[in-house]
Amino acid sequence: GISLSPLIDSQDEYQKAVAIICGSGLGMLADALSNQDAFKYSEIPGFPHSTVQGHAGRLVFGELRGKTCVCMQGRFHMYEGHSLCKTTFPVRVFKLLGVDTLIVTNAAGSLDDSLRPGDIMILKDHINFPGLCGLNPLCGPNLDRFGPRFPAMSGCYDAGLRRIAMEIGKQLGVAEVMTEGVYAMVGGPNFESIAEARLLHRLGVDAVGMSTAPEVVVATHCGLRVFGLSLITNKVVKSYDDPEAVDHEAVLAVGRRRAQTLQSLVMELVARFKCVVYFAILVPKRDFGSGF
Numbered sequence: 001g002i003s004l005s006p007l008i009d010s011q012d013e014y015q016k017a018v019a020i021i022c023g024s025g026l027g028m029l030a031d032a033l034s035n036q037d038a039f040k041y042s043e044i045p046g047f048p049h050s051t052v053q054g055h056a057g058r059l060v061f062g063e064l065r066g067k068t069c070v071c072m073q074g075r076f077h078m079y080e081g082h083s084l085c086k087t088t089f090p091v092r093v094f095k096l097l098g099v100d101t102l103i104v105t106n107a108a109g110s111l112d113d114s115l116r117p118g119d120i121m122i123l124k125d126h127i128n129f130p131g132l133c134g135l136n137p138l139c140g141p142n143l144d145r146f147g148p149r150f151p152a153m154s155g156c157y158d159a160g161l162r163r164i165a166m167e168i169g170k171q172l173g174v175a176e177v178m179t180e181g182v183y184a185m186v187g188g189p190n191f192e193s194i195a196e197a198r199l200l201h202r203l204g205v206d207a208v209g210m211s212t213a214p215e216v217v218v219a220t221h222c223g224l225r226v227f228g229l230s231l232i233t234n235k236v237v238k239s240y241d242d243p244e245a246v247d248h249e250a251v252l253a254v255g256r257r258r259a260q261t262l263q264s265l266v267m268e269l270v271a272r273f274k275c276v277v278y279f280a281i282l283v284p285k286r287d288f289g290s291g292f
């Protein structure tokens, strides 16, 4: 098999690749990749395991519109019991593989009444609630090889990619279900109480979920360009008179309903990336060398 170490030692000689992290029920984004080669997380030394329904637990390599792409079919969440270092470990692996752009996706509940299930929210910014309280994957000794001790987070969601995504939305005829907004990460795994929902709403949160922000923090720290989107899967209940209650199956069902649109959006976005192509990334064949 091919060892990954040549990629790590001389990544500048290789094509810059794109990484995609699929949110709950959004693993079908990997289906868009051609020339696929997939690895179960359980086969990859050092990788955590996926335990959540709707997260297949596979790392899929392939091509998307001629660009080299690696896709996480399933992410890791803090509430699964993983440390934040573990949940964000793949982001640093991507950096070492020569990835320069990270696309993060998630399923989220809306706090703003104008955002309905099935809508797509482009992340303009986030509130990292665990991070504000010191639960941050960058805590501990700084690894200078990846980035600075005190990274800026203003502008962590690339403005150019956000603009292009909205343009693509218009071309695909889905602009009316697309908007920009602020995502908040809470720890989970329970969904919000009504008082919590009201608090988040008053704080200016548009959509809430249980992931993404730590990945974006680590990606920004190591200089990756980031694009994020939330698929709005449910309304967060904000009234004591509302009998509705969200459940994970309903979250996954909205993902299935929007699969085609999300695939088209991500494919068109990647098609517009400016990548200098030297060589295709070497897809490792079940031998991860000693670097991992």
Ligand SMILES: O=P(O)(O)O[C@@H]1C[C@H](O)[C@@H](CO)O1
Pocket (backbone or CB within 6 Å): 022, 023, 024, 025, 052, 075, 077, 105, 106, 107, 108, 188, 209, 210, 211, 212, 247, 248, 251
């Ligand atoms: O991985 P994401 O953030 O898309 O998953 C969301 C948050 C919970 O893991 C799950 C709740 O249904 O969906």
Ligand SMILES: Nc1nc2[nH]cnc2c(=O)[nH]1
Pocket (backbone or CB within 6 Å): 107, 108, 109, 110, 186, 188, 190, 191, 192, 208, 209, 210, 233, 234, 235, 236, 246, 251
């Ligand atoms: N915290 C949270 N995460 C979600 N993921 C999908 N929907 C929701 C929600 O309503 N709240």
